[in-house]
Amino acid sequence: MYFIFLLLWIILNGQFTWEILGFGMVISAALYGFGCRFLDYSPRRDLTLLRKLPLILLYVLILVKEIIKANVDTIRMVLSFRNQIDPVIVKFRTGLKTKTARVVLANSITLTPGTITVALEGDELTVHALDEDFVKGMGENIFLRILLRIEAVDAGSEGERI
Numbered sequence: 710m711y712f713i714f715l716l717l718w719i720i721l722n723g724q725f726t727w728e729i730l731g732f733g734m735v736i737s738a739a740l741y742g743f744g745c746r747f748l749d750y751s752p753r754r755d756l757t758l759l760r761k762l763p764l765i766l767l768y769v770l771i772l773v774k775e776i777i778k779a780n781v782d783t784i785r786m787v788l789s790f791r792n793q794i795d796p797v798i799v800k801f802r803t804g805l806k807t808k809t810a811r812v813v814l815a816n817s818i819t820l821t822p823g824t825i826t827v828a829l830e831g832d833e834l835t836v837h838a839l840d841e842d843f844v845k846g847m848g849e850n851i852f853l854r855i856l857l858r859i860e861a862v863d864a865g866s867e868g869e870r871i
Contacts, residue, residue: 710755711741761862768855772817775851779821779843786823786840796837799844803832803853807863810856817852 718733719725744750786794805811811834815826818836823843828835838844 710744710750711737714740757863761859764855764859764862768852768859771851771855772820775817775821779823782843783822783839794839795841796839797841797844798827798835798837799847800833800835801847803834805832805853805856806860810860814852814856818847 714737715733718737719729722729722733741750745752803811803814805814811829811832815829815834818824818834819826823839825837826834827837836844836847
């Protein structure tokens with residue numbers, strides 16, 4: 710987090726001098742210290758975030774790919790000569806332990822065209838889709854697998870603290 714503060718300081722200044730760097734280092738250290746002291750932040754969170762960063766980037770790339778793929782499928786369905794659209798509502802359990810991961814999954818499903826998350830209760834999602842093809846394999850999708858791996862990184866760091 711310290712380096713993010715420092716990088717933001719340099720970017721927002723619009724130029725780089727040794728004086729700006731010096732002030733930025735002091736101000737970034739003060740902000741980081743404030744966050745650790747009063748906002749329940751710790752260097753362990755930085756390490757955990759660094760461990761999760763490749764999975765988070767992979768998740769974002771796959772999300773963009775799935776959004777594009779769903780757009781193409783939705784456009785194909787709307788422009789086809791097939792007059793019948795069979796909307797379906799599907800419920801499935803995620804197996805995700807954290808509320809954050811469940812919300813990220815629900816929002817990712819909603820971002821992909823043709824599907825929308827109607828409800829999130831506990832670890833059960835209710836998803837509405839324009840067609841049954843859009844929800845095939847919803848309980849074993851790639852989003853869920855990556856989020857489970859991210860949660861496993863969190864569990865591994867909690868185990869180190871004990």
